[in-house]
Amino acid sequence: MKAVHFGAGNIGRGFIGHMLSASNYDVCFVARNPKNISLLQQRQEYPITLANNEQDTTIVNNVTAINVNEQHRVAEEIASADLITTAVGVSALGDIAEPIAKGIYLRMKANNHNPLHIIACENAIGGSTRLKKRIYPFLDESTRAKAERFVSFPNAAVDRIVPAQNHEDPLQVTVEPFYEWVVHRPAMLDGFKEIEGVHYVDSLEPYIERKMFTVNTGHCVAAYFGYLAGLKTIRQVMSNTALRAKVRYVMEETGAMLIRKHGFNADKHQKYIDTILGRFANPNLTDQVTRVARSPLRKLSPHDRLVRPAMQASEFGIAIPHLTSAMAAAMLFDNKSDEEAMKLQRYIREDGLSPFIRERMGIPEEHVLHHHIITRYEELQGHKVLT
Known part of the structure; x- marks a missing residue:
């Protein structure tokens, strides 16, 4: 299974990317920081440390990264992905709408009818719905009609404290032990694979x-x-x-x-x-x-x-x-x-x-x-x- 995750910051690496990797997804981060992109491409792993007395450290693997400005490459990744997630900040959702739309277009053009879920993991009510409203103006009517059948935008609630930090290793991130990721189950399409550790609920509000x-x-x-x-x-x-x-x-x-x-x-x-x-x-x-x-x-x-x-x-x-x-x-x-x-x-x-x-x-x-x-x-x- 392949996931494309927008945002390789502390939340992206320390929370969403970690959970996806632990659930056997290959994770492609779409990011802006050239240094982090290069390191993720070279190493294909990074450490996360729990903020507990033992300072437990886990290696997150099966990861890579591409630059958000390489829109054609981003679109190609989306065209073959099983899942798209974001952790860019709700105000930046508009900035990633066009490359996601291009990926959906390529996907529908290739008749890839495998279910695709796009989940905005942001501190906002209805984040995925907001992202969908940003994406759809970039799609033609025919592509939108297909996307309505094969692409879904389940809303979610995410919770993990990841403070600003600096480490000798730029990819290392320290996170609190507690986490919660809740997803609206009725919006999931048939055939979806549950993410380990995610709580799927019938009523999200x-x-x-x-x-x-x-x-x-x-x-x-x-x-x-x-x-x-x-x-x-x-x-x-x-x-x-x-x-x-x-x-x-x-x-x-x-x-x-x-x-x-x-x-x-x-x-x-x-x-x-x-x-x-x-x-x-x-x-x-x-x-x-x-x-x-x-x-x-x-x-x-x-x-x-x-x-x-x-x-x-x-x-x-x-x-x-x-x-x-x-x-x-x-x-x-x-x-x-x-x-x-x-x-x-x-x-x-x-x-x-x-x-x-x-x-x-x-x-x-x-x-x-x-x-x-x-x-x-x-x-x-x-x-x-x-x-």
Whole structure:
């Protein structure tokens, strides 16, 4: 079996590529970094190390790589592949749509009717569906009709913390022991081969929202609170009793919404929160606050990890004072090395606070959360150190 994976970064190598190789796929990474591409082609393997006390190391083999700009080669790989996965960041899905479309065209032209699954492993709700919408405009009507029969885009939820890192070996990557990859089973075509370690479910939304609004929300909240407190790493944030409590309170507020919406067992969800907090505090991982906090405009957008659970909780009448505080903290993220943070600050400075909340976050002025965010922002503003 052959898989083509877009993105040879830490997530691509340390999570998706590792799982595919362990499930006996030959993995062809489609990447941009010439050094990593060359090394993957030469060695056809790389090490991953678990962030545990034993520092267990595994060699991932049966891998190679090609440059994303070599679109004809990429298309040829896709034309004969059994699976396509991505870990490029949801904002970059549009950049890989055309080469995937060219591969689908070659595949359909050659009458390759073996099932092809294209799974976007991104921190986004409906990532594969978004990718499909980017790809289809590059296909002619006849190819689209064939693709509807033989190509599927199952949505997925993925979860593994892989911090930014540097090693003597450029291909080595350190990952946390925990991982979760959940795929929407009804979208799988007949004859598909299950990937070892993947959890296939009939209803994906509960798993996506549980992960997004617990792990992703909690992680970025720890970063924004930590940034205001002048801390450098997530581990430092989790070692601070008061800040760890703030993060827990936010996760319990989103948890109340998830329990109400999806019928999760309250005790089991509390244990899930405890597990996530333990992962954030892993003493063998060093994750920079500024890395986790990056791209605040995206994280404050209407359908992402802060505003979406807040609006849903509000619809259920669930009080969310700590999540509201977290959104205000995100709006105060002013790291000069983060392009989005600088845009955020410019928008607020030039347009005003209320228009930013209305236009960028999608929260109308008449909504109660709109005024709560302004109040908390004004309370936090001017206090570089969060107390």
